[in-house]
Amino acid sequence: MQGFIQQVLNALQVGSVYALIALGYTMVYGIIRLINFAHGDIFMVSTYVAFFVGTALASYLLGLSGLLLFVLTLIASMFATSLLAVLIERFAYKPLRYAPRVSAVITALGVGLFLENFTLATIGPDPRFLPRFFTVQTYTVGGVAFSNIQMIIIVVSALVMLVLDTVVRRTMVGMAMRAVSWDKFTAPLMGVPVDRIISITFAIGASIAAVGGCLYGMVYTIDPYMGIRIGWWAFISAVVGGIGNIRGAMLGGYILGFVEIFTPVILPASSYRDFVAFSILLMLLIFRPYGILGRPVAQKV
Amino acid sequence: MPLLQIRGLTHYFGGLRAVHNFNLDLEPGELVGIIGPNGAGKTTVFNLITGVYRPTAGEILFNGHSLVGKRPDQIIAMGIARTFQTIRLFKDLSVLDNVRIAHFAQTSYGVMDALFRLPRYRREEAEIRERAMELLDLMGLADQANWVASSLPYGLQRRLEIARALATEPRLLLLDEPAAGMNPGEITELMDLIQWIRRQFNLTIILIEHQMRVVMGICERIKVMDFGETIAEGTPTEVQNNPRVIEAYLGEEAIV
Amino acid sequence: MKERRSVVDNALRPVRALYVAAVRPIQEAYNALPASVRRWTMPAVLLLGFLLSLAAPSLINLYWQQVLIYVGINIILAASLNLINGYMGEFSVGHAGFMAVGAYVASIMTVWVFPRMGLKEAVPYLFPLALTIGGLAAGLTGLVVAIPSFRTRGDYLAIVTLAWNMIVKSVLENLDVVGGPRGFMGMQKLTNLPWVFVWVVVTIYLLRNLIYSNLGRGILSIREDEIASSLVSVDTRRVKIVAFVISSFFAGVAGGLFAHIIQFIDPRTFSILKSTDVLVMVYLGGIGSLGGSILGASIYTILMELLRPLQVWRWVVGPLLLVLLMIFRPRGIMGLREWGFLIPKEERPAFVDALREQVRQKREPAAVPAGASE
Ligand SMILES: Nc1ncnc2c1ncn2[C@@H]1O[C@H](COP(=O)(O)OP(=O)(O)OP(=O)(O)O)[C@@H](O)[C@H]1O
Ligand SMILES: [Mg+2]
Numbered sequence: 001m002q003g004f005i006q007q008v009l010n011a012l013q014v015g016s017v018y019a020l021i022a023l024g025y026t027m028v029y030g031i032i033r034l035i036n037f038a039h040g041d042i043f044m045v046s047t048y049v050a051f052f053v054g055t056a057l058a059s060y061l062l063g064l065s066g067l068l069l070f071v072l073t074l075i076a077s078m079f080a081t082s083l084l085a086v087l088i089e090r091f092a093y094k095p096l097r098y099a100p101r102v103s104a105v106i107t108a109l110g111v112g113l114f115l116e117n118f119t120l121a122t123i124g125p126d127p128r129f130l131p132r133f134f135t136v137q138t139y140t141v142g143g144v145a146f147s148n149i150q151m152i153i154i155v156v157s158a159l160v161m162l163v164l165d166t167v168v169r170r171t172m173v174g175m176a177m178r179a180v181s182w183d184k185f186t187a188p189l190m191g192v193p194v195d196r197i198i199s200i201t202f203a204i205g206a207s208i209a210a211v212g213g214c215l216y217g218m219v220y221t222i223d224p225y226m227g228i229r230i231g232w233w234a235f236i237s238a239v240v241g242g243i244g245n246i247r248g249a250m251l252g253g254y255i256l257g258f259v260e261i262f263t264p265v266i267l268p269a270s271s272y273r274d275f276v277a278f279s280i281l282l283m284l285l286i287f288r289p290y291g292i293l294g295r296p297v298a299q300k301v
Numbered sequence: 302m303p304l305l306q307i308r309g310l311t312h313y314f315g316g317l318r319a320v321h322n323f324n325l326d327l328e329p330g331e332l333v334g335i336i337g338p339n340g341a342g343k344t345t346v347f348n349l350i351t352g353v354y355r356p357t358a359g360e361i362l363f364n365g366h367s368l369v370g371k372r373p374d375q376i377i378a379m380g381i382a383r384t385f386q387t388i389r390l391f392k393d394l395s396v397l398d399n400v401r402i403a404h405f406a407q408t409s410y411g412v413m414d415a416l417f418r419l420p421r422y423r424r425e426e427a428e429i430r431e432r433a434m435e436l437l438d439l440m441g442l443a444d445q446a447n448w449v450a451s452s453l454p455y456g457l458q459r460r461l462e463i464a465r466a467l468a469t470e471p472r473l474l475l476l477d478e479p480a481a482g483m484n485p486g487e488i489t490e491l492m493d494l495i496q497w498i499r500r501q502f503n504l505t506i507i508l509i510e511h512q513m514r515v516v517m518g519i520c521e522r523i524k525v526m527d528f529g530e531t532i533a534e535g536t537p538t539e540v541q542n543n544p545r546v547i548e549a550y551l552g553e554e555a556i557v
Numbered sequence: 558m559k560e561r562r563s564v565v566d567n568a569l570r571p572v573r574a575l576y577v578a579a580v581r582p583i584q585e586a587y588n589a590l591p592a593s594v595r596r597w598t599m600p601a602v603l604l605l606g607f608l609l610s611l612a613a614p615s616l617i618n619l620y621w622q623q624v625l626i627y628v629g630i631n632i633i634l635a636a637s638l639n640l641i642n643g644y645m646g647e648f649s650v651g652h653a654g655f656m657a658v659g660a661y662v663a664s665i666m667t668v669w670v671f672p673r674m675g676l677k678e679a680v681p682y683l684f685p686l687a688l689t690i691g692g693l694a695a696g697l698t699g700l701v702v703a704i705p706s707f708r709t710r711g712d713y714l715a716i717v718t719l720a721w722n723m724i725v726k727s728v729l730e731n732l733d734v735v736g737g738p739r740g741f742m743g744m745q746k747l748t749n750l751p752w753v754f755v756w757v758v759v760t761i762y763l764l765r766n767l768i769y770s771n772l773g774r775g776i777l778s779i780r781e782d783e784i785a786s787s788l789v790s791v792d793t794r795r796v797k798i799v800a801f802v803i804s805s806f807f808a809g810v811a812g813g814l815f816a817h818i819i820q821f822i823d824p825r826t827f828s829i830l831k832s833t834d835v836l837v838m839v840y841l842g843g844i845g846s847l848g849g850s851i852l853g854a855s856i857y858t859i860l861m862e863l864l865r866p867l868q869v870w871r872w873v874v875g876p877l878l879l880v881l882l883m884i885f886r887p888r889g890i891m892g893l894r895e896w897g898f899l900i901p902k903e904e905r906p907a908f909v910d911a912l913r914e915q916v917r918q919k920r921e922p923a924a925v926p927a928g929a930s931e
Contacts, residue, residue, distance in 0.1 A: 031714075035712050035715070035716070069914065074651075076776055092884070094889075095884045096883060096884060097881075099887060100887065101711060101712065102642075102646075102648045102711075103883045103887045104838065104883070105648065105712060105715060106648075106836060106883050107879070107880050107883040107884070109650065109833060109836070109876075110833075110877070110878075110879035110883070111831070111876070111880055112876075113833060113872075113876035114873060114876035114877055117869070117872035117873045117876060118873050120869055120872070121869040121870045121872070121873055162608040162773070163877060169833070173829060193599075228829075232723070239716065269731070271730055271731050271738075272727070272731060274723060274724075274726075274727040275727040275728060275731065277722075277834040278720040278723045278724045278727065279724060281716065281720045282705075282717060282720045282721070282724065283716050284716070285703075285705060285709055285713055285716060285720070286705045286708070286709065289708075289709050289713045322849075327751075346597065351786070351788055353784065372787065372792075372794075373784075373787040373788050374787045374788075374790050374791055374792045374793065377789065377790040378790050382789070383788060386783065389782050389784070389785040390781075390782075391777065391778050391785070391786075391891055392781060392783060393780075393781060393845075394774070394777055394778070394781060396772055397909060398777070401771060401772070402773055402774045402775060402777075402778045402786070402789060402791060403770055403789040403790060404771060404790075405774075405775055405789070405790045405791045405792065406790035406792075407790075408771040408772075410770075412767070412772060412803075414800050415766055415767050415770035415771075415772050416763045416766050416767055416803075417763075417766070417775070418766050422770060425771075426770065426771070426903075427903075429771060430903070430912060432918065434909075434912050434913055434916045435916050435920070437913075438913070438916050438917060438920060443913045443916070443917070446909050446910075446913060447906045447909050447910070465789055466789070467792045468789070469789055493879035537602075542738060547925075
């Protein structure tokens with residue numbers, strides 16, 4: 001039983017990161033119907049920004065409290081990553097907004113590969129560690145061990161998602177996003193600044209990925225190709241929940257977290273987890289392509 | 302026996318009732334018109350007949366065979382063809398190819414025949430090529446056989462769509478607003494064309510049309526739909542004088 | 558959009574002018590030849606090509622032979638992917654998955670199956686058989702993508718193909734009999750230039766035959782408008798099965814050729830990166846064009862070789878090229894156009910014109926209404 005709760009906590013921790021990244025996929029798809037295959041790599045870039053900024057701050061501003069250091073790093077990473085995402089949208093996707101959808105998807109794949117290989121060429125393949133913002137403390141309650149880091153990841157992610165959900169449902173920006181998503185041809189006639197809303201969506205998606213990146217970096221090493229695997233898992237999360245659906249992405253993220261943690265428990269080796277995740281994806285696409293919370297769209301003749 | 306029998310055809314899009322209790326008995330050789338204001342459910346009836354949507358309720362019999370649950374290509378192969386309200390040609394392909402594709406169901410050679418250009422492939426391809434060209438010639442499109450479909454002027458695109466439908470060798474032809482976007486001169490030509498192909502190919506035709514001149518001019522019988530319901534039925538004169546029809550069209554275009 | 562295109566077109570204008578200036582006279586001289594001579598051009602060129610490929614070892618060094626072999630393999634990959642992405646207009650990003658199946662199955666044939674059947678000496682002669690079996694296995698797995706494609710299309714089908722690529726890789730990693738993540742080796746170096754030449758010719762010939770058949774037109778019509786296509790009697794399911802199975806068959810053959818030149822395959826070789834390489838070739842050369850695939854595969858493969866001194870930076874070029882292509886020239890160099898010699902005689906405009914006259918001669922004057930005749 002304790003073992004099980006332990007695993008659930010691990011699944012929530014992993015799932016939180018997937019959910020945060022899945023949100024970026026889903027928001028962009030929701031608004032311009034583009035599978036932004038570069039998003040996993042935007043997440044990767046966010047961890048590198050955190051690495052450089054965090055390391056620099058830690059060495060120049062000795063004695064800064066861990067919390068402050070973390071917050072500054074996080075803000076820098078969110079800012080830089082959103083800027084990158086907005087630039088990518090402006091220069092790679094926007095010219096293709098009214099082109100066949102396939103062109104934009106291929107472009108996204110290309111941008112993702114570009115980010116990976118560019119990082120590889122400039123920074124190198126070696127894994128790196130983010131500076132330690134917090135000293136790890138482990139607590140044991142009723143035989144279940146958990147760390148402060150784990151709690152930070154789970155709680156911060158949940159908060160971010162709560163805020164995002166509120167923003168999309170309650171604010172003008174959220175309303176405008178939904179308007180553009182509904183009909184990008186009519187929305188401008190209603191006074192919705194489509195370009196700006198799309199940029200904002202990319203920026204929000206990227207900064208949430210940056211939150212995920214900073215949280216992830218507190219636990220794992222980072223490398224130029226990390227965005228592929230994590231990006232894919234997050235993407236599957238988004239599809240499982242119903243791509244274009246924000247709550248679906250969160251749900252999907254946690255589901256994939258459980259898949260990742262519990263696959264080795266059930267199957268002989270953890271190397272099967274990709275197989276399981278992609279098989280789920282394949283089955284889902286065949287039988288329920290619009291995901292758990294999504295709705296089917298009919299085609300007009 | 303009627304060629305087409307439709308009984309209690311009903312279709313919902315989610316909560317929207319697009320077609321309700323639609324009935325039709327069509328004798329071979331008839332030319333029936335369907336009219337009604339925008340969103341009345343006319344196109345949906347065509348989509349239900351050709352298997353694009355599966356009806357919520359009702360039965361469609363063609364030659365005594367049920368069409369419900371069949372795939373569009375199977376239904377077309379049984380002898381029904383249609384055109385579309387907005388032109389849906391294969392734009393990047395040649396005029397000849399557009400018509401040849403419509404011979405798909407009549408092509409019986411297999412993949413291996415095609416890959417290795419076996420005699421059966423050669424024979425059937427030659428046949429299809431010739432039949433397609435004959436049809437184009439009949440329809441006055443032979444000179445444009447090599448053109449890319451999208452480069453045809455609008456009126457000829459409409460005509461190519463009809464030619465493509467005829468290439469499937471139908472007994473029943475469904476025309477969805479063929480006069481849309483045409484000028485009066487083109488419309489007159491179109492009316493001649495419809496009557497001509499009807500005789501030439503022995504067709505039974507259902508015609509959806511907003512242009513009253515066309516419907517009143519060539520249909521023997523007209524059904525009027527509004528909000529999915531059939532609100533009137535009869536000869537052009539009967540329909541024209543029906544108060545419910547006039548009411549449904551109030552604010553729409555006047556009936557000529 | 559328009560303006561940007563014309564910038565590229567302007568930049569390309571001199572290249573095109575040069576091409577025309579060089580090719581036009583040859584074309585005209587060629588067309589002036591009697592038909593009886595022209596008939597033998599293609600066989601003669603192919604024979605010459607084959608003889609050259611046989612003589613290659615004494616003409617060019619090992620390195621360039623190697624490069625040409627990769628060019629050939631990539632032509633097969635690009636042309637077969639073009640069938641799906643270019644001709645059918647669906648979007649497959651998992652071509653490397655099929656390639657992997659072909660590579661592993663063909664290798665198992667030459668390394669285990671044939672030797673254990675006591676045919677160790679005969680393996681070099683059985684190589685085409687091994688490739689064919691690899692291709693058939695890959696073609697069979699093509700159904701994994703074909704069947705979902707009945708209901709799923711566009712982005713979602715792209716994800717299906719991608720998931721397929723990932724699943725193949727993951728299964729191979731977990732399959733210890735074929736070495737798991739350590740890979741599989743022991744293949745002889747059976748792939749050589751003559752074999753590759755033959756397979757390229759066979760691939761292009763068969764794909765061409767398919768494309769210029771009514772089945773092939775069915776494939777095209779799905780790209781143009783799938784619903785309209787089923788409403789003019791095209792059995793879209795059958796067409797999709799044919800397209801995916803044949804496309805993956807050739808991907809499998811290419812995989813087998815590939816395995817027998819590098820003599821070592823591991824699951825990572827067939828990752829999404831490999832699939833993306835093929836995508837670049839297809840979109841560079843041009844969608845819906847076999848000539849385009851030949852061109853795209855050749856240019857890209859040789860370009861990547863020339864860029865070798867750039868080391869890691871080389872890998873930045875492919876993706877960048879892909880993005881620029883999509884923005885400035887989404888249909889590629891040859892998009893939807895074809896080299897004349899790849900079009901069967903009876904599909905060329907001149908033949909169609911002759912057919913029209915023939916049909917007109919035969920027709921007895923019918924009563925055509927005013928509207929039906931021009
Ligand atoms: N695929 C669909 N999904 C949801 N609603 C649909 C769909 N197709 C049609 N409808 C709705 O069904 C109703 C009937 O539409 P239909 O196209 O049959 O009308 P119509 O009589 O052909 O009109 P028009 O003269 O404008 O062509 C309309 O309210 C339309 O909005
Ligand atoms: Mg309509």
